Amino acid sequence: MMENDTIIALATPSGAGAIAVIRLSxxxxxxxIDANFKSVKSQKTLSTQKTHTIxxxxxxxxxxxxxxxxxxVFLNPNSYTGEDVVEISCHGSNYIQQEIxxxxxxxxxxxxxxxxxxxxxxxNGKxxxxxxxxxxxxxxxxxxxxHQIAMQQMRGGFSSEIAKLREELLNFASLIELELDFAEEDVEFADRTQFxxxxxxxxxxxxxxxxxxxVGNVIKNGIPVAIVGEPNVGKSTLLNALLNEDRAIVSEVAGTTRDTIEDEISIGGIGFRFIDTAGIRETEDIVESIGIKKTFEKIDQAQVVVYLFDSLNSISNLNQVQIEIEKIKxxxxxxxxxxxxxxxxxLDDIQLAKLNAEVSNVHLLSAKTGFGVEQLTSSLLNLINTGALRNNETIVTNSRHYDALLKAFEEVNKVKHGLESGLSGDLLAxxxxxxxxxxGEITGEITNDDLLGNIFANFCIGK
Structure with a gap:
């Protein structure tokens, strides 16, 4: 799979900048490099220099x-790749980068x-x-x-947990295999109770x-939140308030938002992708009706739905609001x-009291003034179980790992049932x-070229 040659790539983003880094391994x-490098103050050669020097x-x-x-200069094996690695920090001109x-x-x-x-x-085992x-x-x-999850995994938090489980299981597997070698003597090396x-x-x-x-999947990919409701209830104004910028067009004209508008913000370290949808209503406007169709598609894709209604226009008919809420539920x-x-x-105080009494679990908001936005973000954050993150527990974010864990769990359950039913050692094995x-699939002890090609094809050039 790996060629024993020397590779080069730009390690910083392409384009002009203050500096660029070109990496060789x-x-x-x-x-x-030595053949084309002249030291400023001496005639030193890079091949005689110590590792981790500039x-x-x-x-x-x-x-x-x-x-x-x-x-x-990073000498093998004490480098990122385990090979000799050189990084050139040059000026960030596109011309200079390409010339080098x-x-x-x-x-x-x-x-x-x-x-x-x-x-x-x-x-190279690094x-x-x-x-x-x-x-x-x-x-x-x-x-x-x-970022926190990726750092924990890169430092080996997930790997060490899997490796420990695998090692313990492997030790007992060795004892079971040993029993098979002495099958005629009817001996039992693996204590079944401990096993x-x-x-x-x-x-x-x-x-x-x-x-x-x-939890890990939504943390990694962001949580899609669909903001839905009738036209002109303030969905776009709410999106702008959440993003703290004028991302969506706001107008008193119903049906202004003809298409979905998406943007992402971080709340408490978690990414939320808000989707401002077209207002849901009966319409003969062809373009607006297409937007409404997309609204339902976005609700299907979202993991959280925010239903927004105009409290002033609805205060006299809160029963209709309840009907719409039940439809969504x-x-x-x-x-x-x-x-x-x-x-x-x-609203005045009497109207507010009526609203709270007739619509359960309602959040009070003024998207125009910003009142209630902070409470909304807190409610969104409470929907996500971040306890494991705060406790620094291992969180799985990779679907390949998830699939391998499911299969391992299935096999471990088979072993458990085999023990309970007195299954013979050869079948347990x-x-x-x-x-x-x-x-082994998770950590790479069991792998193949197709799997590696698929994984590393998604990396950026230079890393």
């Missing part, structure tokens, strides 16, 4: 100086493919597969919670990890529903091997 990384000099091609740079890259391509380097630096780190995947998650993290206790504990941990995916019984009475700044196989 491979057996000739240092010698290739050197000021110029990248040259013959008599032509391309740029003044800082060169960082093209120079080293002509002198023995190959352009790195997506994720190839991290792939080499995995193949990271296991789940840690390697966490690198991509860390780069993609756009809120505090997803049952271990299987119960492994099953409990696997169940906790599997259940954590429900009946159509989407599994989705959390937050009910909001908007424009409460226009089959289920144990399958459970061990699925544990």
């Amino acid at each position: 491979g057996p000739k990384a240092i010698s290739i 050197h000021l000099g110029h990248i040259v091609e013959g008599r032509k100086t391309l740029d003044e740079v800082l060169v960082s 890259i093209q120079l080293f391509l002509r002198n023995g380097c190959r352009m790195a493919s997506a994720g190839e630096f991290t792939l080499r780190a995995f193949l 990271l296991d597969l789940s840690q390697a995947e966490a690198v991509a998650d860390l780069i993609a993290s756009d809120n505090e919670a997803s 049952k206790s271990l299987v119960d504990r492994i099953g409990f941990v696997l169940k906790r990890l599997i259940d954590s995916f429900a 009946n159509k989407y019984p599994q989705k959390p529903l937050i009910i909001i009475a908007n424009k409460i700044d226009k 089959i289920d144990i091997r399958q459970a061990l196989y699925h544990f």
